[in-house]
Amino acid sequence: MGSTITLHNVAKTYPGGQPALRHISLSVAASEFLVLLGPSGCGKSTLLRMIAGLETITEGELHLDGTLANDLDPSERDTAMIFQNFALYPNMTAAQNIGFPLAVHKQDPADASRHVEAAAHALGISHLLDRLPGRLSGGERQRVAMGRATVRQPSVFLLDEPLSSLDARLRTRLRLEILSTTRKTGATTIYVTHDQAEAMALGDRVAVLRDGILQQVDTPRSLYTLPANAFVASFVGIPRISLIHGTVYAPIDGALSLSLGAQQLFLPVPLSRDHQMLRVMQGSPLLIGLRPEAVRIAEPTQATPVERALTAIIEHVEFQGHETLLHLSLGGRPADVPPQPLHDTPKPTRSITSSLVHRLLHHTSLPSKQRITADSPVTLPHAEPPSTRTGELVIRAGSGTNHRRGQHLPLLVDVRNLLVFNHQGERVSPDPTHIPDL
Structure with a gap:
C-alpha cells in the first residue's frame, strides 16, 4: 500500500x-x-x-x-x-x-x-x-x-x-x-x-x-x-488552444457580444449564468480562448441555438494524415500567455466593484461599423492575399477535405465552449465557482 x-x-x-x-x-x-x-x-x-x-x-x-x-x-x-x-x-x-x-x-x-x-x-x-x-x-x-x-x-x-x-x-x-x-x-x-x-x-x-x-x-x-488560467489552457491540449485579444460590449439596448477585432461574436439570449457575469467586464481587455472542437465549418443557416457565425481566411493548411489543421485569420490579434503574476496563487476576481457597476449602468453605443444583428453572419472587410502569417485560430478539418490558402470559410462557434480570461490570464468564464452544464 x-x-x-x-x-x-x-x-x-x-x-x-x-x-x-x-x-x-x-x-x-x-x-x-x-x-x-x-x-x-x-x-x-x-x-x-x-x-x-x-x-x-x-x-x-x-x-x-x-x-x-x-x-x-x-x-x-x-x-x-x-x-x-x-x-x-x-x-x-x-x-x-x-x-x-x-x-x-x-x-x-x-x-x-x-x-x-x-x-x-x-x-x-x-x-x-x-x-x-x-x-x-x-x-x-x-x-x-x-x-x-x-x-x-x-x-x-x-x-x-x-x-x-x-x-x-x-x-x-x-x-x-x-x-x-x-x-x-x-x-x-x-x-x-x-x-x-x-x-x-x-x-x-x-x-x-x-x-x-x-x-x-x-x-x-x-x-x-476548466483551466484555472491561460497558461494551463495553453499547456494542455493538442493542438494548442487559440488565444485572441477581445473586449466585451454590453449596450443596454443590444445583445451582449465579444469583439474579436474585425468581428463580433454575439451571445445567445437569454444569457447563461456564466455569460451574464461578462457584463461587468465591459471595456476590459480580455483573452478569448477557443479550442478546435468549439468551432466547426458550416453556413450560418446550419447554426444551432448555441452557435454563432464568424468568417475566416485560411492562412496555412497543415496535413496530419488522420486530420487536417487549418490555421485561420479572423481579423483579430493573436494573444500570448501573460507573464506569471507576482502573487503565488492566481485568484480570479469575483466581486463587482463600484466602478464596474458604474460602467455596467453606463450606456455605450457600438461604432456604426459594428451595428449588426445577432443573427447576421459577419464577413471580413476584404480578402487579403495569403501571407506568412499562421493566423490566430486553429481548427480541425477532415483528412479528405481540400482547403487552400486564401480561401474564405464560414464558421460556427459553440459559445458554451468559450474560455474567457482577464488581462492577467486568470479564467473569468466559465465562472470559477460554477461548473457549467455542457
Missing part, C-alpha cells in the same frame, strides 16, 4: 536568493498516480528530489504518511526513484542492477534471487538478466531501472522524466507498462514530465507548475475543460 504525501507551503531557494519553488501546498493520496507537469526549469524535478530527500527543503513541511520527513535520510523514506538516464551500474548485469537494493539491505540471496526473477518476468526482461547495460537498448535499460525500483516494493515511486530519451513509439508502450506496474504494487506514484500527452494519459491528477508556482491540480479532464 502506498504512502500519503503532504506538502505544506514548501519552498526551495538556492544560494544567492534564487527561488526554485514558491510555497507549494499539495496532498497526494495513498496509491494515487500524480503527474507533475510543466516546462523545463519550472521546478518539477526539484520538487521530486525534495520528496526523495536528495534536495533540502528551505521552507515548509513534508509529511509522509503523517510523519514529518524534512530531515529524514533518503533511505528512511521508503521511496524508489527512477531517473531520466536510468543510472544503472555499467559493470553489473541486469540481474545485479535489479537486485542491488536487496543486496544493500542484506536480504537472503535465495529470496533476493526469487524477487529479481519475479520483477524481471513482470517486465518481460527475464531473457536479459545476464547482460550488461551496454548491451541493452534504451527501452530495455528503462525496464531494468523499473525492476530495480519495484523489487523491494517501496510505498512511493518517484519518476523523473524516465521516457524522455526514448523514441515516440517506445514511449507510448512503456508508459502503459509503468502504469500497469505501479497499479499492481499499489505504490503512490509521482511522475515528472514536460509532455502533456504523457500527463493526460497517466495521471489520476495532474499538477501544473510554472516558474516554481503551482498553477492548478486537477483531473486531466478538468484541466482541459
Whole structure:
C-alpha cells in the first residue's frame, strides 16, 4: 500500500536568493498516480528530489504518511526513484542492477534471487538478466531501472522524466507498462514530465507548475475543460488552444457580444449564468480562448441555438494524415500567455466593484461599423492575399477535405465552449465557482 504525501507551503531557494519553488501546498493520496507537469526549469524535478530527500527543503513541511520527513535520510523514506538516464551500474548485469537494493539491505540471496526473477518476468526482461547495460537498448535499460525500483516494493515511486530519451513509439508502450506496474504494487506514484500527452494519459491528477508556482491540480479532464488560467489552457491540449485579444460590449439596448477585432461574436439570449457575469467586464481587455472542437465549418443557416457565425481566411493548411489543421485569420490579434503574476496563487476576481457597476449602468453605443444583428453572419472587410502569417485560430478539418490558402470559410462557434480570461490570464468564464452544464 502506498504512502500519503503532504506538502505544506514548501519552498526551495538556492544560494544567492534564487527561488526554485514558491510555497507549494499539495496532498497526494495513498496509491494515487500524480503527474507533475510543466516546462523545463519550472521546478518539477526539484520538487521530486525534495520528496526523495536528495534536495533540502528551505521552507515548509513534508509529511509522509503523517510523519514529518524534512530531515529524514533518503533511505528512511521508503521511496524508489527512477531517473531520466536510468543510472544503472555499467559493470553489473541486469540481474545485479535489479537486485542491488536487496543486496544493500542484506536480504537472503535465495529470496533476493526469487524477487529479481519475479520483477524481471513482470517486465518481460527475464531473457536479459545476464547482460550488461551496454548491451541493452534504451527501452530495455528503462525496464531494468523499473525492476530495480519495484523489487523491494517501496510505498512511493518517484519518476523523473524516465521516457524522455526514448523514441515516440517506445514511449507510448512503456508508459502503459509503468502504469500497469505501479497499479499492481499499489505504490503512490509521482511522475515528472514536460509532455502533456504523457500527463493526460497517466495521471489520476495532474499538477501544473510554472516558474516554481503551482498553477492548478486537477483531473486531466478538468484541466482541459476548466483551466484555472491561460497558461494551463495553453499547456494542455493538442493542438494548442487559440488565444485572441477581445473586449466585451454590453449596450443596454443590444445583445451582449465579444469583439474579436474585425468581428463580433454575439451571445445567445437569454444569457447563461456564466455569460451574464461578462457584463461587468465591459471595456476590459480580455483573452478569448477557443479550442478546435468549439468551432466547426458550416453556413450560418446550419447554426444551432448555441452557435454563432464568424468568417475566416485560411492562412496555412497543415496535413496530419488522420486530420487536417487549418490555421485561420479572423481579423483579430493573436494573444500570448501573460507573464506569471507576482502573487503565488492566481485568484480570479469575483466581486463587482463600484466602478464596474458604474460602467455596467453606463450606456455605450457600438461604432456604426459594428451595428449588426445577432443573427447576421459577419464577413471580413476584404480578402487579403495569403501571407506568412499562421493566423490566430486553429481548427480541425477532415483528412479528405481540400482547403487552400486564401480561401474564405464560414464558421460556427459553440459559445458554451468559450474560455474567457482577464488581462492577467486568470479564467473569468466559465465562472470559477460554477461548473457549467455542457
